[in-house]
Amino acid sequence: xxxxxxxxxxxxxxxxxxxxxxxxxxxxxxxxxxxxxxxxxxxxxxxxxxxxxxxxxxxxxxxxxxxxxxxxxxxxxxxxxxxxxxxxxxxxxxxxxxxxxxxxxxxxxxxxxxxxxxxxxxxxxxx
Numbered sequence: 001x002x003x004x005x006x007x008x009x010x011x012x013x014x015x016x017x018x019x020x021x022x023x024x025x026x027x028x029x030x031x032x033x034x035x036x037x038x039x040x041x042x043x044x045x046x047x048x049x050x051x052x053x054x055x056x057x058x059x060x061x062x063x064x065x066x067x068x069x070x071x072x073x074x075x076x077x078x079x080x081x082x083x084x085x086x087x088x089x090x091x092x093x094x095x096x097x098x099x100x101x102x103x104x105x106x107x108x109x110x111x112x113x114x115x116x117x118x119x120x121x122x123x124x125x126x127x
Contacts, residue, residue: 002026002032004007006096011124012086020081021117022096031098031116034079036070039120040092046068047109048094051079052102059105064090069084086125 008020022034031085033052050059051070058070069082079096097114106112 002029002031002098002116004018004096004098006118006121009094009121009123011126013127014084014086014088014125015041016125017082017084018123019087020083020094020096020121020123022079022081024077024079028032030100032100032102033108034072034080034096034098035114037095037097038082038090038092038123039095040089043092045095046110047111049081050105050108056103058106062108062127083101083123084122088125091123091125093122095120100107 002024003026006024012018014081027092033050035050036048037045038048047061048061048064049070056072067085096111096118098116103113
């Protein structure tokens with residue numbers, strides 16, 4: 001069982017930056033990747049970044065590639081999402097999710113493959 005705690009959301013102006021954190025805890029930290037999703041009001045949940053525990057490889061959606069960077073601290077069991085050059089369309093609740101068994105990169109942004117979900121943290125990009 002893995003519990004996920006997301007934090008770091010807030011209000012930021014367009015062009016600004018935020019860093020989100022997702023801390024994993026539990027009796028058995030058995031996960032192979034952690035992915036960030038976001039959901040804006042009235043829109044479907046969208047996967048934005050995958051980070052594989054073994055090797056640390058990452059994958060991003062087209063909408064955030066080049067602006068967002070996922071990283072990890074294995075000692076703290078925490079995954080970060082550094083978000084730069086934020087745009088109003090980046091506004092939404094950001095969730096982190098974990099999967100026990102590794103999946104191919106082409107599936108890692110698909111929400112249905114995840115076993116564990118954290119609560120969302122709200123990011124608002126507005127002037």
